[in-house]
Amino acid sequence: MDSHASMTNLPDSAEAHAHAPHGEVEHAHPTWSTYWKVALILTLITVGEVWAYYIPSFVASRGFVPTLLILSALKFVIVVMFYMHLKYDHRLFRVLFTGPLLIAGLTLIALMFLFGHLFIKVM
Amino acid sequence: MSATVVHTSAPAHHHYTTLGLDSRKVAIWAFIGSECMLFVSLISTYLIYKGRSVVGPLPHEVWTDPTTGQVFKPILNIPVTSASTFVLLMSSLFMVLALAAVQNKELPKRTRGERILGSSKLWLWATAIAGATFLGFQAFEFTSFVHEGLTIRRNLFGSTFFTLTGFHGAHVTAGVLWLVTLLAIDYRRGLTSRDSLLVDISALYWHFVDVVWIVIFTLVYLIK
Numbered sequence: 001m002d003s004h005a006s007m008t009n010l011p012d013s014a015e016a017h018a019h020a021p022h023g024e025v026e027h028a029h030p031t032w033s034t035y036w037k038v039a040l041i042l043t044l045i046t047v048g049e050v051w052a053y054y055i056p057s058f059v060a061s062r063g064f065v066p067t068l069l070i071l072s073a074l075k076f077v078i079v080v081m082f083y084m085h086l087k088y089d090h091r092l093f094r095v096l097f098t099g100p101l102l103i104a105g106l107t108l109i110a111l112m113f114l115f116g117h118l119f120i121k122v123m
Numbered sequence: 124m125s126a127t128v129v130h131t132s133a134p135a136h137h138h139y140t141t142l143g144l145d146s147r148k149v150a151i152w153a154f155i156g157s158e159c160m161l162f163v164s165l166i167s168t169y170l171i172y173k174g175r176s177v178v179g180p181l182p183h184e185v186w187t188d189p190t191t192g193q194v195f196k197p198i199l200n201i202p203v204t205s206a207s208t209f210v211l212l213m214s215s216l217f218m219v220l221a222l223a224a225v226q227n228k229e230l231p232k233r234t235r236g237e238r239i240l241g242s243s244k245l246w247l248w249a250t251a252i253a254g255a256t257f258l259g260f261q262a263f264e265f266t267s268f269v270h271e272g273l274t275i276r277r278n279l280f281g282s283t284f285f286t287l288t289g290f291h292g293a294h295v296t297a298g299v300l301w302l303v304t305l306l307a308i309d310y311r312r313g314l315t316s317r318d319s320l321l322v323d324i325s326a327l328y329w330h331f332v333d334v335v336w337i338v339i340f341t342l343v344y345l346i347k
Contacts, residue, residue: 032223032240039216046212050205053345065346072341076334083219084330090144093152100156104163108170115171 029085038082045071151324155331158294162335165290166342169283176278180271183347198273199344200264207260208340211295214253215333221246222326226319243314243322244306250329251302254295261292284343291339294332301325 030038049071058064081087086094112118138146179186180195187194224243232238239245265285268274275285305325308314314322 029223029226032220035216035219035223039213042212042215043209046205046208049341049345050201053201059347068341068345072337075337079215079330079334079337083215083333084327090142092142092144092149096149096152096156097159101159101163104160108163108167111167111171117170117173 029088030082034082038078042075042078045075145320147320147324148327151327155327158331158335162287162290162338165283165287166338169287169343172279172283176280178278180268180273180277180280182280182284182343195272198268198271200267201344203260203264204340204344207257207264208336210253210260211257211333211336214250214257215330217246217249217253218326218329221250222319222322225314225322226316228314228316244309247302247306247309251299251306254299254302254329258292258295258299261288261295287339287343291332291335294335298325298329298332301328 049068052058052064052067058067080097086097109118179188180198182199183197185194185196220240221243224241224246227241228243230241232241265288268281273281273284275281302325305314305322308318308321
């Protein structure tokens with residue numbers, strides 16, 4: 001029993017078609033079992049992050065920060081895709097979310113460079 | 124329950140854009156996009172000033188006051204914050220279950236499990252209680268920090284930390300109030316599948332608050 005096969009999710013679909021002959025309509029949302037599995041995955045990732053925090057040798061290593069950033073980004077994407085249904089919704093919503101997020105992310109990186117938290121090795 | 128069916132009945136007054144999308148949902152996504160920028164600006168400020176506090180207490184390091192000799196322990200309490208993070212993650216699960224329950228309100232519920240999964244009141248209550256619990260954890264954390272000498276005016280860490288997490292806490296508070304209004308509607312006249320967009324919009328806001336915390340938890344609490 002997973003996402004698409006066993007369900008029909010057509011919120012206001014007739015109206016959507018009537019008003020948007022060329023537009024996309026929302027696709028099916030995940031089922032309850034998918035939601036539970038996603039929650040389990042999020043919990044396991046969080047446990048992994050906290051566990052990593054308590055391993056001094058790993059904290060001191062170069063891989064610690066990238067690992068935590070990747071795990072955090074993974075959780076972020078999972079929640080946005082499955083709980084916020086961005087994976088299943090209209091692409092305009094994706095643009096409305098990822099556009100500002102991209103601008104904000106680039107601004108953050110630029111500020112980190114400006115204030116000397118990130119370095120570019122020249123030569 | 125093996126199937127999730129979302130009913131197609133639309134409210135009497137529509138707010139559709141030319142793309143066939145409900146303008147209220149477009150608005151909440153645009154709002155969430157703008158909120159991304161707000162929180163990234165707060166996170167940027169935190170990161171820029173990270174490690175530049177002249178006096179303690181500090182987040183991950185012991186600091187000794189050179190004038191008094193007083194020793195300040197690392198201020199962040201990772202076990203407590205991990206617990207509050209787990210609570211907020213679970214609140215997102217409860218919120219999607221509340222939305223699914225409202226969307227499938229008209230489906231027949233044959234078993235006890237189906238009745239539990241189909242109870243919008245139960246999941247809305249669970250989400251609101253989880254949100255309030257998170258706020259309780261935050262109140263405990265803020266109070267203990269102040270008792271340990273960290274205030275918003277103490278150092279750069281205190282200023283940026285309380286501003287960032289305080290803004291997030293204010294958003295959680297707004298989310299809890301929003302959930303309470305949905306519960307009031309549910310008790311007053313009952314939420315039906317026709318109200319699914321109302322719950323969907325509040326759910327999007329709630330999940331956004333959750334993803335912001337996912338980032339804060341890693342950048343502020345876990346990365347030393």
